Amino acid sequence: MTIQTSLQLFTIKEQLDADLDGALAQVAARGFRAVEPYDFVHRAEALAAALTACGLTAPSGHAFLASDSFVNPDGSGTTLPVPAPAEVFAAARVLGMGTVIDPYTEPSRWESVAQIEETARLLNAAAEIGESMGIRVGYHNHAHELEATFDGVTGLEVLAGLLDERVVLEVDLYWVARAGVDPVALLERLGRRVIAVHAKDGTFDPALVNAYPPADQVPAGDGEVPLVEAAAAAPALELAIVEFDHYAGDLFDAIERSRVYLDEKVAS
Template identity: 25%
Template structure:
């Protein structure tokens, strides 16, 4: 996911007008109502799974739908069986409005992605919005190429800033986290940026959101990180990879999730979010992801 996408979120009304017409909106609303009306015997209903944890969804997966109608999209998500949400923008809705919508659907939103520029603009504003919605975690999701720079000092400075932001979050009852891609594993000035972030942030102030797809994409073993840094990985993005190294619906690709979920306690994970950055069939992705993760919990 890119920072461009987050800027796009902030102009959701324009995006909706340009890319999704009223016909699409009506289809989405009808689809949400239709799924909500399905009986409890429907194969993906959350009531059919006696799991040790809730199945969550990173809403970046549904960014096009969210741009059209947040209420209709979240109604559909709840009907499929998801219980938790991770936001990636509020789509011109106030935090109080988001809170009302998720409460109305019986959902919770323990986490939200918040761009670096928002933290730099003032962490207190980030905290206020998060508390109003009911988030527990605020996650730094991505660094643009410009923000990454070309030296390891960029990550050392980021770690220092994250400790400060994390302390402010901690005082407010929140936890700051960092979400990885694969670029954090490219050696820079003889060091691995991801290791710098792990080593130079305080574990009681900064957690990590491990994206399992990007870890595998970077040829890294999540289990090795769970062992070396136990308890640090409070959030996961459960995202699968096809044989060509591209995105796949969870449980249909090449990543063996069972050994990872077996070490969830060591990792320290509290919330699991299904995600697929690009998908041609959003509903199929939703249903398959919910079913696959519920079976693993």
């Protein structure tokens, strides 16, 4: 199976907010052919037009499917309502998107198996709706799903065992490693459930790692996350996605360096 390199657009959030067309043109100029949009429902038409103009596709995207309200990237909740799954999937179809991935749920929802069962129920229900609209559903982790353990099993693996076979996983390799879990061993255990990875790298420098957003992230291949080995451990992998939560240097240079590394070491 061919593995496609993509870019999670949250990486360039500020640039997109300032100039949607110009930012995506820069992404294309850096050699990307695929991206992963976030918060795409309210701007689906404009985003679809901009992607087409730049020769970009959006095979996957992030949208909340198992939460009633928006969850901040640091895990804190809000009262801002999110679109219903059917509305999300309708927007995804406008973008030609085949897979919609829930980006995370609040850490407070990973304190018991019963809570994880409820998250699985919501994702499974979304998958039922998604299938009727030609959209596949997935879940993306941060660290808290791995830091939570139940009888020695990580919360993410508990979730995987409760999911309908139609629900897939997008594993963020940086956050797995941040949680103290071996990404390679985890992907071996999760097997064909994993169709995408966030191939995000970091140094885990103690002086930088505990900030939010993390200040230790570096271009793919420059850090300590075993990106290539982890990708090789996922037999059904379709997408290797570049992402930075934060980067102090030249961001577009960093995403291009990451793409080149993944194209050479993973996609090929």
